[in-house]
Amino acid sequence: MNNFGQFLIENNVISEVDYIRALIKQEGSTPSVLESIVELNLIPYEQLVTLVNKSRTERINLLSTLNEEDSKKITEHRIVSTKSIAEVLYEENLLDANKLKEQSKLFSEMTESNEKPGHEQVKDSEDEELISSAALESLKELQGADFDESQFTAENNVEESTISAAALESLKELQGDDFNPEDFDLSQSESSEKSESEIVKDIEKIETKEKGELTQIYSLKKHKKILKIEKMIKKAVETDQNVSNYLNSLYRELYVIKGVASISNANKFCKLVDIWEIMIDLLFKREEEFVHKWAKEHISTLGTTMNVLWEIRERIDAGEEEDIIFEAPAIKNSYIGCIAQLKSALNLVREG
Amino acid sequence: MNVLVVDDSKAIYMMVSQMLDEKGHKAIWAENGQDAIDKISANEIDLILLDWNMPVMTGPEFLEKNKNESISEAPIVMMTTENKPDHIKKALSLGAVEYIMKPFTSDILFDKLELVFDLD
Numbered sequence: 001m002n003n004f005g006q007f008l009i010e011n012n013v014i015s016e017v018d019y020i021r022a023l024i025k026q027e028g029s030t031p032s033v034l035e036s037i038v039e040l041n042l043i044p045y046e047q048l049v050t051l052v053n054k055s056r057t058e059r060i061n062l063l064s065t066l067n068e069e070d071s072k073k074i075t076e077h078r079i080v081s082t083k084s085i086a087e088v089l090y091e092e093n094l095l096d097a098n099k100l101k102e103q104s105k106l107f108s109e110m111t112e113s114n115e116k117p118g119h120e121q122v123k124d125s126e127d128e129e130l131i132s133s134a135a136l137e138s139l140k141e142l143q144g145a146d147f148d149e150s151q152f153t154a155e156n157n158v159e160e161s162t163i164s165a166a167a168l169e170s171l172k173e174l175q176g177d178d179f180n181p182e183d184f185d186l187s188q189s190e191s192s193e194k195s196e197s198e199i200v201k202d203i204e205k206i207e208t209k210e211k212g213e214l215t216q217i218y219s220l221k222k223h224k225k226i227l228k229i230e231k232m233i234k235k236a237v238e239t240d241q242n243v244s245n246y247l248n249s250l251y252r253e254l255y256v257i258k259g260v261a262s263i264s265n266a267n268k269f270c271k272l273v274d275i276w277e278i279m280i281d282l283l284f285k286r287e288e289e290f291v292h293k294w295a296k297e298h299i300s301t302l303g304t305t306m307n308v309l310w311e312i313r314e315r316i317d318a319g320e321e322e323d324i325i326f327e328a329p330a331i332k333n334s335y336i337g338c339i340a341q342l343k344s345a346l347n348l349v350r351e352g
Numbered sequence: 353m354n355v356l357v358v359d360d361s362k363a364i365y366m367m368v369s370q371m372l373d374e375k376g377h378k379a380i381w382a383e384n385g386q387d388a389i390d391k392i393s394a395n396e397i398d399l400i401l402l403d404w405n406m407p408v409m410t411g412p413e414f415l416e417k418n419k420n421e422s423i424s425e426a427p428i429v430m431m432t433t434e435n436k437p438d439h440i441k442k443a444l445s446l447g448a449v450e451y452i453m454k455p456f457t458s459d460i461l462f463d464k465l466e467l468v469f470d471l472d
Contacts, residue, residue: 284435
């Protein structure tokens with residue numbers, strides 16, 4: 001096994017839901033190709049504008065407009081900049097520092113015990129190959145549908161070996177080998193994560209036992225209920241009632257549909273709900289006055305989100321795969337527009 | 353509608369009781385989870401408002417017992433003093449259908465009931 005997340009799941013340390021949540025966060029920490037070009041100061045702005053236009057006009061990935069050397073630098077930069085899964089699990093309070101340290105040690109011991117003693121030369125090359133495949137897996141996880149595996153396969157051995165060597169350290173980190181909890185502020189660690197993980201497992205059992213399908217759990221009734229909560233929040237804003245007391249109902253409903261969406265592998269659907277979950281979690285920690293102000297400006301984003309989620313749900317119900325659904329420009333644009341609105345709402349919570 | 357208010361604070365019971373009474377509902381008081389079991393066996397209950405922290409048997413302990421022993425089929429609304437994601441998730445996993453933060457107004461209580469009973 002070369003995947004720390006899989007190791008944690010198999011040892012019942014985290015649930016699949018927690019792992020997916022961590023992967024979403026991890027994905028968010030990866031700079032885009034455009035960001036990476038700018039951060040590395042790789043291409044003059046004028047030339048960059050030309051390349052961006054070319055990629056948009058010809059509908060090709062920006063990375064493929066670059067020369068081989070720059071492309072490698074960007075890929076390495078993105079890998080190195082990406083947070084480790086262990087770091088994300090800690091930051092999201094999904095695992096406390098002591099548990100991470102203990103599991104990291106166990107994982108290291110397990111991977112070490114799988115190595116063949118007395119074959120150092122062989123071991124090195126095996127490690128390199130192992131890390132290369134782990135890199136591919138990590139990139140697939142990070143880039144999802146946009147991942148172009150052909151860039152890293154045996155047809156391009158030079159590129160693969162470069163990635164393996166340059167990103168060795170960060171990939172080890174991605175796998176949890178080098179995770180050092182001392183790097184974090186341990187004073188903030190709490191001991192409630194394990195019980196939360198157990199709770200999520202309970203919910204998974206409930207959802208799968210009851211119906212199991214996204215389209216059944218996220219029914220028209222559930223959809224209308226969430227829209228009703230939005231209406232109640234709007235009314236609370238107008239009448240100066242306590243808005244936070246409706247956010248708990250919203251959190252509950254979204255948590256249920258996110259749980260079943262993650263089981264159904266509806267990743268993009270899940271991502272939208274996850275942003276709401278994070279946002280409400282942050283709002284729970286804010287004063288009512290702020291929550292009021294936030295709701296006044298941004299609660300209509302809930303309606304936008306629910307429309308997008310319902311559209312995805314309807315298409316999934318019609319038998320379409322999520323990746324295919326997002327090939328349709330209309331839904332893709334609605335989704336991007338919704339993410340932009342959510343980003344603005346989230347920024348206010350973070351900065352306000 | 354008969355509403356069982358499970359809370360060790362009599363002040364909370366009185367407040368909720370008044371709100372329910374104004375809309376023609378009847379409130380029955382239980383001081384803790386164990387007392388709630390006794391009240392359920394003696395009354396027909398349509399809804400349970402359940403506090404989180406109580407002596408003798410806490411809200412989550414009652415929910416767990418109810419989940420295992422099917423003490424009541426009435427929908428349960430969890431009452432707490434703060435919004436905590438892990439409490440919401442735990443209440444959900446143990447079978448509570450709604451969550452309300454104390455103190456609350458009559459408008460909020462009846463909005464929650466509208467969500468519970470799917471009223472238009």
